[in-house]
Amino acid sequence: MFRKLVSLKPYPSRWAYTNIQSFGDRLKTPDVLIIGAGIVGLSIAKSLLEQNSGLQVKIFEKESSLGLHASGRNSGVLHAGFYYSPDSLKARFCKEGNLALRSLCAENDIEVHNLGKIVVSKNEGEDQLLEQLFNRGISNGVKLELLEKEQLFDLEPLAKTHSRFIWSPTTAVADPQAVIKVLANRVESLGGEIIFDRSFNIKEDYSGKDSRHVVNASGSQADRIAKSFGFGNQFSMIPFMGLYRYVPKSKLPLKRLVYPVPNPQNPFLGVHFTISASGSVKIGPTAIPLLNREQYSLLENWNLSDIKESVRGLTSMLKGNAHDLPGLFKAEFPKFFESQLIKESSQLVPNVSGVTGWKKMRPGIRAQLIDINTGQLVSDFLVEGDKCSTHVLNAVSPGWTAALPFGKYIADRVISHL
Ligand SMILES: Cc1cc2nc3c(=O)[nH]c(=O)nc-3n(C[C@H](O)[C@H](O)[C@H](O)COP(=O)(O)OP(=O)(O)OC[C@H]3O[C@@H](n4cnc5c(N)ncnc54)[C@H](O)[C@@H]3O)c2cc1C
Numbered sequence: 001m002f003r004k005l006v007s008l009k010p011y012p013s014r015w016a017y018t019n020i021q022s023f024g025d026r027l028k029t030p031d032v033l034i035i036g037a038g039i040v041g042l043s044i045a046k047s048l049l050e051q052n053s054g055l056q057v058k059i060f061e062k063e064s065s066l067g068l069h070a071s072g073r074n075s076g077v078l079h080a081g082f083y084y085s086p087d088s089l090k091a092r093f094c095k096e097g098n099l100a101l102r103s104l105c106a107e108n109d110i111e112v113h114n115l116g117k118i119v120v121s122k123n124e125g126e127d128q129l130l131e132q133l134f135n136r137g138i139s140n141g142v143k144l145e146l147l148e149k150e151q152l153f154d155l156e157p158l159a160k161t162h163s164r165f166i167w168s169p170t171t172a173v174a175d176p177q178a179v180i181k182v183l184a185n186r187v188e189s190l191g192g193e194i195i196f197d198r199s200f201n202i203k204e205d206y207s208g209k210d211s212r213h214v215v216n217a218s219g220s221q222a223d224r225i226a227k228s229f230g231f232g233n234q235f236s237m238i239p240f241m242g243l244y245r246y247v248p249k250s251k252l253p254l255k256r257l258v259y260p261v262p263n264p265q266n267p268f269l270g271v272h273f274t275i276s277a278s279g280s281v282k283i284g285p286t287a288i289p290l291l292n293r294e295q296y297s298l299l300e301n302w303n304l305s306d307i308k309e310s311v312r313g314l315t316s317m318l319k320g321n322a323h324d325l326p327g328l329f330k331a332e333f334p335k336f337f338e339s340q341l342i343k344e345s346s347q348l349v350p351n352v353s354g355v356t357g358w359k360k361m362r363p364g365i366r367a368q369l370i371d372i373n374t375g376q377l378v379s380d381f382l383v384e385g386d387k388c389s390t391h392v393l394n395a396v397s398p399g400w401t402a403a404l405p406f407g408k409y410i411a412d413r414v415i416s417h418l
Helices: 002-006 023-027 039-051 089-107 124-139 149-155 176-189 219-228 304-316 325-336 338-345 350-354 399-417
Strands: 032-035 057-060 117-120 145-148 164-168 193-195 213-216 235-242 245-248 257-260 272-275 280-284 364-371 382-385 389-393
Touching: 032 039, 039 057, 039 176, 039 399, 089 176, 089 399, 117 149, 124 145, 124 164, 145 149, 149 164, 176 193, 213 219, 213 399, 219 235, 219 364, 219 389, 235 304, 245 338, 280 338, 304 364, 325 338, 338 350, 382 399, 389 399
Parallel strands: 032 057, 032 213, 057 193, 117 257, 213 389
Antiparallel strands: 117 164, 145 164, 235 364, 245 280, 257 272, 272 280, 382 389
């Protein structure tokens, strides 16, 4: 990195010996402008500032407060890292991110609930997938056990499985809102500036000299902003709504998180049980395709260009046989109703059928990228850009868990271009 900086012109070479000095200072503009103060944008800013205290880093956040989108509306699960293909960025950063997030929580008095996770199978077909999942986790270096049905009762008496199950002791839960808040405080204490109610717009905010580098970490808007810079042209975004229902833990005293074997045709984990940091038991999230990217309720945030993009993305999903779109609609839409969500989750925890008094939680929306040319939902994180801009596309789950090392990876990339 430093070798590259020394060779940079026209900056005086002395700049390379200490921290990178602020060229932006001289222009009264930031060195790095980050779009979006979600967990990804904040993690990038933190890493940039920790590595180079002289940098001027600004974050534009279009909302008036933190965590109004995915980073504040997720399940709060610190994933262990066993779902992802070993050569993926997700596998590379999830396991490390789990450890990094634990340290951040410990340093800031945020409780991490070390509950562990159980993945159960519903039938013989899923037994094979379970084993494949276990093997993948082992390839990723994740601590896991594949145990026999008889051992399930000791770990989670309320769950059931067809034959074997996976035990993941390093899966945990923390409060996503608390995490994003301490990250923002850290960025500000390092000299970063978060400007709320400030929506980035390429025409007004980018003339090529407004900042040395722009980082697009805008979540559900990332493909759109990338396209305005000439990147990500073959992609579109399909929003998938994640609905949850919850009851106090006293009504369903689960000890562990309980998950199904994921459907290999979808990049989602399936409706599961989590125990929130505040002690509620949640079922969800669904993966209901939506037309609008910020449509958290039926009447909210209708947007014509969102609709066009979603329809374009959904119709492209009909290409090839990577996904089963009619099957997805058939499986997901009924889950708007509590009865269907309970019916599906009762295959993992039969006692759920007798529990009443479920309440709705505020839903989240996954900003899922699709390759329009192939009709395939993109499974890994994707980063595109050049020396002037970097675009974080498809920061889907486990983006929250992986954010700190993933943020460093992006920050290193940005620094190499300054
Ligand atoms: C239902 C659900 C459950 C999930 N569960 C988990 C989980 O348990 N564990 C896990 O690891 N991951 C989970 N995830 C994934 C995780 O939440 C995301 O990967 C992560 O939050 C992505 O962070 P982000 O910063 O990219 O996006 P966001 O949090 O969406 O942040 C992007 C920010 O950019 C801002 N923005 C957008 N456009 C502009 C603009 N033009 N100008 C300025 N600002 C702009 C937005 O307002 C927003 O604040 C889940 C996601 C969902 C939806």
